[in-house]
Amino acid sequence: MKDAFGSPQSLLVLGGTSEIALATVRRLMARRARTVWLAGRPGPGLDSAAAGLREEAAAHGAEVAVRTVPFDALAPETHEEVLEKVFAEGDIDLVLLAFGVLGDQQGDEQDPMAAVRVTRTNYTGAVSSGLVCAKALRAQGHGSLVVLSSVAGERARRANFIYGSSKAGLDAFAQGLGDALHGSGVHVLVVRPGFVHTRMTAGRAPAPLATTPSAVAEAIEHGVRRRARTVWVPAALGPVMSVLRHLPRPLFRRLPG
Numbered sequence: 001m002k003d004a005f006g007s008p009q010s011l012l013v014l015g016g017t018s019e020i021a022l023a024t025v026r027r028l029m030a031r032r033a034r035t036v037w038l039a040g041r042p043g044p045g046l047d048s049a050a051a052g053l054r055e056e057a058a059a060h061g062a063e064v065a066v067r068t069v070p071f072d073a074l075a076p077e078t079h080e081e082v083l084e085k086v087f088a089e090g091d092i093d094l095v096l097l098a099f100g101v102l103g104d105q106q107g108d109e110q111d112p113m114a115a116v117r118v119t120r121t122n123y124t125g126a127v128s129s130g131l132v133c134a135k136a137l138r139a140q141g142h143g144s145l146v147v148l149s150s151v152a153g154e155r156a157r158r159a160n161f162i163y164g165s166s167k168a169g170l171d172a173f174a175q176g177l178g179d180a181l182h183g184s185g186v187h188v189l190v191v192r193p194g195f196v197h198t199r200m201t202a203g204r205a206p207a208p209l210a211t212t213p214s215a216v217a218e219a220i221e222h223g224v225r226r227r228a229r230t231v232w233v234p235a236a237l238g239p240v241m242s243v244l245r246h247l248p249r250p251l252f253r254r255l256p257g
Contacts, residue, residue: 005032008093015042015099017049019198023213024220037086039071073099073125079132087136095133096146102200106161123168136249137186144187144224147174153193154241189223193233
């Protein structure tokens with residue numbers, strides 16, 4: 001359960017090597033989170049992420065149980081079994097759905113199966129795991145489900161319409177799930193960051209209003225505390241996208257990629 005300050009004490013991260021997710025976990029560990037599950041594909045990356053959190057907790061004298069669980073967004077047939085085992089270990093206060101792939105727009109346009117992999121990861125895998133977690137959260141009667149969407153899902157651009165379309169689907173799903181869970185005690189927060197400086201965007205020219213994993217983590221914490229339904233990171237993206245959403249297509253098409 002959340003502590004007296006409203007901070008979650010138990011976390012489940014789907015996408016356990018995500019830089020945004022790990023920045024969020026570190027922030028919440030500093031606020032009394034004491035149980036962390038990192039779900040992701042088994043390997044050195046996941047093990048290293050868990051070890052780093054344990055070391056950081058120990059350095060601050062905090063007793064935090066950090067555990068890993070094998071999870072593959074592309075294997076939805078395993079999601080129910082894998083995630084139900086986590087919830088069977090005890091209540092989860094916050095689930096952070098943070099996995100996703102950017103893909104290679106030019107290459108994916110020429111390779112339909114590569115494009116399908118992007119959409120299966122970002123959308124289909126999220127629908128499957130999101131519904132499993134929502135069911136478990138509803139059963140326990142409390143908790144937050146935080147879904148990392150993207151500004152790219154607001155209106156798909158020529159430069160990244162495959163990725164953008166997958167995030168548009170995810171965003172719509174998460175909003176509808178939040179409505180479905182209304183009154184259950186479960187809160188759904190949709191997070192829409194702009195360009196974030198991470199490994200996934202390395203080598204790409206940053207877009208205007210670019211941000212960092214730590215800034216997104218701060219927005220997530222504040223959004224959960226006030227039980228917001230949607231947060232933009234940075235906040236200025238909200239009004240900017242309100243304008244771009246209604247820009248005539250011929251003008252929108254001319255925007256730089």
